[in-house]
Amino acid sequence: MTDLDSLRRQLPVGIVVTDPDTVEGYRRDSSDLLHPGSPLAVLRPTSALQVSTIMKWATATSTVVVPRGAGTGASGGATALDGCVIVSLEKMTAIRDVDIANQIVVVEPGVVNADVGRAVAEHGLFYPPDPGSFEISTIGGNLATNAGGMRCVKYGVTRNSVLGLEVVLPDGRILCTGGRTVKNVAGLDLTHLFVGSEGALGIITSATLRLRPRPSGTATFVASFPDLESGGRGLNAIFASGATPSILELMDCATINMVEDYRRMDLDRDADLLIIGQADGDAALPEAEAMAAICEAMGADLAMATDDIAESEMFIQARRLAGWAAMAQGPTVSEDVCVPRTRLVELLEQIHDISTETRIRIATVGHAGDGNVHPILLLTDLDDEDEQARAMDAVARICAAALALGGTITGEHGVGELKLPWLEQQVGRTSLDVQASIKRALDPLSIMNPGRGF
Template identity: 75%
Template sequence: MTIDHGANMNHLEQLKDAVPADIVVTDPDLMEGYRRDSADLVPAGKPVAVLRPRCTAHVSAIMSWATRTNTIVVPRGAGTGLSGGATALDGCVVVSMEHMTAIRDFDVANHTVVVEAGVVNADVGRAVASAGLFYPPDPGSFEVSTIGGNLATNAGGMRCVKYGVTRNSVLGLEVVLADGRVLHTGGQTVKNVAGLDLTQLFIGSEGALGIITSATLRLRPTPAATATFVATFPTLETGGRALNAIFASGVTPSMLELMDNATINAVEDYRRMDLDREAALLLIGQADGTDALAQVERMATCCDEAGADLSVATADPTESDMFLQARRLAGWATMEQFPTVVEDVGVPRTRLAELLTTIAEISRDTGVRIATVGHAGDGNLHPMLLLPDLGEDARRRAMETADRICAAAIALGGTITGEHGVGELKREWLTHQLDDISLDVQARIKRALDPALLLNPGRGF
């Protein structure tokens, strides 16, 4: 995608008058690592500079300068996004939040923490653990992805089924608007209906409405106990029956994950985990609280009654971690062995078996190998397209396959993205899910906050 307006060297000299010169990077070799996110199918443009602000005042000065000079700005977190939303555009400046890593405040009594956008997700959990608290959102990239990127895409993770996605753990934001003004939304109270909920407006906006510089996050008490079960199934149908029985059982899992046969084998090829290579489907579930073991035993019983080949329940932390490690390895195992397109679709959770069956049919029709993992508890699947290379034919077949997966999700009453965001990769699919009125309202909000369309244009909506 080519943008008609962008920065030039004279503009950059003006910027250096407003911010420390060392936050402006123009060395092509250094900038190369900032051109792409993790969406292999989205071509990367060439930025004229990478800007690495150290404080909100720097971000404000950058946006004021961008407005004056009509310069495109692409905000960036850790670059783990899978939809092309942080890929550079020609002539833009990339604003990397990697140096804004302060934990500004930690209120133990009120269960809140204020962190800057560059703080890594897992570091939030480590910072509050000694106080008996934890931060629930845990995307698969939680050890490297940043809070700013999580907020921009409303990231989810394995604990979503009980604790919700990122937006459910955010009380307030600090956002730099396109004209450089600094907006503060929400606060530190759980209840707050003073004015429109601008906090929720910016969460999931993919850097197109403003640059999030810090957030007030809501923490939870660390559960008294956890327990885990794993079950394998001979067919997708029996696995689907087990899931629907769990949904109807009244239990409240804190995690409920699935891996199909292709994923099981990809993980085993990557690292021996002693998984059943013949299983059509593997379920991993967890519950927390004082009755955790009773809950997972009830879920395991649902699996047995549905026709599981094997089910195991345990309250042993070491065994639980081993089960979960296999699921957490799934994405890395595939991406390190193959050029991979990680899809992200969601359906009503009782229709998961139908979607899994359709994905298998699409794989057979297109000849593209698909390994599917997912957050079964909330109906969110990640079909991972395993490509032989990134040549033109492989890219074409990948896009055709992805289009059919999105169409299947919509046909089942679902969505084209559950947690990865629209980015650039899925933008054309918005018209298949959203009507003209919805798209018009979103476009009006964009123009109200960013009239020159300088913030991440062509991404999100």
């Protein structure tokens, strides 16, 4: 009897999948530059107890486990390793509880981010984290990478909306962290230890998430600038004004034209920088108008604000289309770096130079409100070794530029496998030693997603 046969005997029929065509669909995430390994099987549990059974078996057989959400990650954190089993949480899709009075929801990891919002909207509530993939990415993957999104500038990243977790540890024990209260300082903060751990410490099987009251109103503004310098002045003036946008995004000229080629949105193709922002609450329109006026004073060619729902959605949709427009052009590498927000223009200028010098087309879009940008490398042929080498050089130089400006190699995508070579440069050897000690304590056999995250 093989190791997989012994696992099959412990699980319901259909959980263990070895059909080659099916397994092929689980080998990759969205990181086109990395080459996936060949897994032994894909495991699709439907409960925490089944995950526990899988982890006990994996520990007993020293089998490497790669947890997987929807496969939308951009850093290789869910890419298959040779001889591993992929544990897909796609079938754990229950919304276990919606607690209106306490403004919390308890969900399993396979629930799609947008479905959480839809489930609570009728109660006048919303779930703040909204990564670009929110219509297809799952809560489990969002938790594993501490995903962000456009609303981070006001409401924070995923970690800021998590109150508690249910986690299956590598030895199969089930750990419950946190709880249903906003305040909870009993013991070490294990909840936030697992958020952002990229599947390297355990498998999250449910989460207690904090909801927020739906804003009473929203208003959106857009401003286009003829050059990066004036755009930078506009952003810095907004930062200095004390405004509290709920969304503050940017698109460079390459991104504007990429989106217009993909779908006509009537964006200014000649603008060097487009800023799209939103305010929410009772004073949403005056706040949006004030930010638009700041941009106009700082040299914007066009600046306008609206509280019309259809117009607002059109502007936000233009920003959300950037990722889809990039993928429509062919293979991409979606980079993710973050700098102090007043240094955004310096970073954008350096990314432009890197694009020219490496001969890799780069379209940059991002979250101006928190200094987080996504330079999207637009490739032509994944089998072209020269292009791959130039792309990796561009990635390295973008990371180096972010660090030199006082930033980080990842703001929300996670380290995964792609960013691992630059992690020590940012955090230092002592930090890596501490992280390795935590890993050894929880996963002494190093079977949980090894070589990813840290």
